């Protein structure tokens with residue numbers, strides 16, 4: 711049964727939509743959490759500590775965080791796998807008049823694919839920067855994300871990487887949210903305009919909310 715669903719195009723689109731929405735929920739929470747940086751080091755670092763103790767005493771230290779990490783990894787893998795397989799189908803399904811030319815995927819597929827690749831690379835960079843500290847500029851300190859963020863956005867390349875990724879994120883969510891709504895059957899002639907507006911507003915809020923952090927550091931509002 712699961713195999714039949716996964717093998718169908720609509721099954722893969724559903725997997726993409728649901729995994730995308732899971733990541734979107736995470737991003738809304740992450741963006742709101744990041745804005746606490748404007749309330750100072752004490753409040754921000756306290757929030758980061760709380761993320762590790764959520765659910766105590768039932769959950770052990772960092773258990774909830776690990777549950778979230780596992781859910782996100784499953785979502786990323788499911789999203790990327792179904793995207794790859796759907797784009798292969800999209801190319802193969804082109805009419806045969808293209809037989810002498812190199813087959814090309816549609817415009818939306820290509821921009822979503824490149825956006826997805828940029829975001830995938832960004833996530834790897836971001837974890838090595840602010841979670842493990844491997845590529846972090848300056849002395850990375852576990853448990854001190856406020857200072858770590860100041861270090862990252864005190865370099866020109868840190869600002870460039872994050873801002874480019876946030877713009878890619880906005881575009882990706884704008885189209886992705888809309889597609890997910892269609893796949894999950896929320897679209898209709900009367901609702902499509904509203905859905906487009908929701909997709910635009912959501913993409914804009916996330917992009918602006920995330921970019922506020924590097925801009926805050928660059929302008930000295932966060933110091």
Ligand code: HEM
Pocket residue numbers: 737740744758759761779782829833836837840841855859872876879920921923924
């Ligand atoms: C300016 C924008 C961003 C800032 C300042 C930021 C900051 C941070 C910080 C400080 C952490 C570590 C939290 C901690 O260990 O307590 C973190 C974790 C994380 N961020 Fe971001 N983030 C930003 C944007 C994003 C975006 C756009 C994504 C996804 C597309 C993302 C995905 C993640 C993930 C998955 C983790 C969890 C890593 C882990 O601990 O397992 N972040 N972020």
